Amino acid sequence: MDLLRLALVPGEPAGVGPELCVRLAHEPRDHALVAFGDADTLRAAADAIGMPLRLVDPDQASTRAGELALTETANAIHPAFGTPEPANAGAVIDALQRAATGCMQGDFDGLITGPVHKAAINEGGIAYSGTTELLARHAGCDVVMMLANDIVRVALVTTHLPLREVPDAITEDTVTQCLCITAAALQRDFDIARPRIAVLGLNPHAGEAGHLGREEIDVIEPALERLRAHGFDLIGPLPADTAFLPAKLHGFDAVVAMYHDQGLPVLKYSGFEQAVNLTLGLPYPRVAVDHGTALDLAGRGVADPSSLFAAARTCARMARARRARGPAIHA
Incomplete structure (x- = not known):
């Protein structure tokens, strides 16, 4: 069976999402991860928490620890830890939409998302009520x-x-x-x-x-x-x-x-x-962390990665179940 490919969106660049993704890249896994985000932000997060990170092209996605495939969605402004930049709202939404499109097209078996800062996105001029609603509209489903x-x-x-x-x-x-x-x-x-x-x-x-x-x-x-x-x-x-x-x-x-x-x-x-x-x-598995951006913890290396690790495991398990069972069986 082909290697599972999961899309990964770090979320708010100034929050803990990027550093949690760096930690996730170091976890043992039996699926490939392709991040949609800003390379400089991920490297800065890796440096801040003292963990090496090797970014590779999406077609080189593998299961190697410390390596993360990246589809670049560049930020408008390089953010400081803990300080969201509304100018980066477009990049955050673009990352979500590009990853979702990849799932809809069959390029990925599932989507993992980090925490998003709703206020920063709305202040950036994009009406946004939540990622759940955004993905539902994108896929055209309930x-x-x-x-x-x-x-x-x-x-x-x-x-x-x-x-x-x-x-x-x-x-x-x-x-x-x-x-x-x-x-x-x-x-x-x-x-x-x-x-x-x-x-x-x-x-x-x-x-x-x-x-x-x-x-x-x-x-x-x-x-x-x-x-x-x-x-x-x-x-x-x-x-x-x-x-x-x-x-x-x-x-x-x-x-x-x-x-x-x-x-x-x-x-x-x-x-x-x-x-x-x-x-x-959704037509694909989507699993997110169950916490916010934790701006006060960003860049300090103390944020708990457990929810993102659990999200990745759950998304991979759901993707395998879909592969095995095919279309849903209704009661």
């Missing part, structure tokens, strides 16, 4: 955000919404779409033939039979019943305060939460360092 570690996988029906807007965004269609995309990804990317998915209610105690809200009765349960009729293995709606008990998690392949802060605090508490952010529903 996606689901999932965060995962070795303990639990949590997918979200809604993502970055003010809390007062969440109930209106919870509809039969949004719940159904999230569950369909999540189930298909678990089959295709994690080799789980019939995923068992726990679905949380929106209200405390999952509505307490309508006494604490009717979204479970009027919206969530009808969506679950419709999918169960098509063979989906769904448990819920469950009260969020007890669904994450370890004894229950052992019986689930994933948990679907209704909103961001319902599921993600539990996941991050259970293992933030090893957590990764997945975009389900």
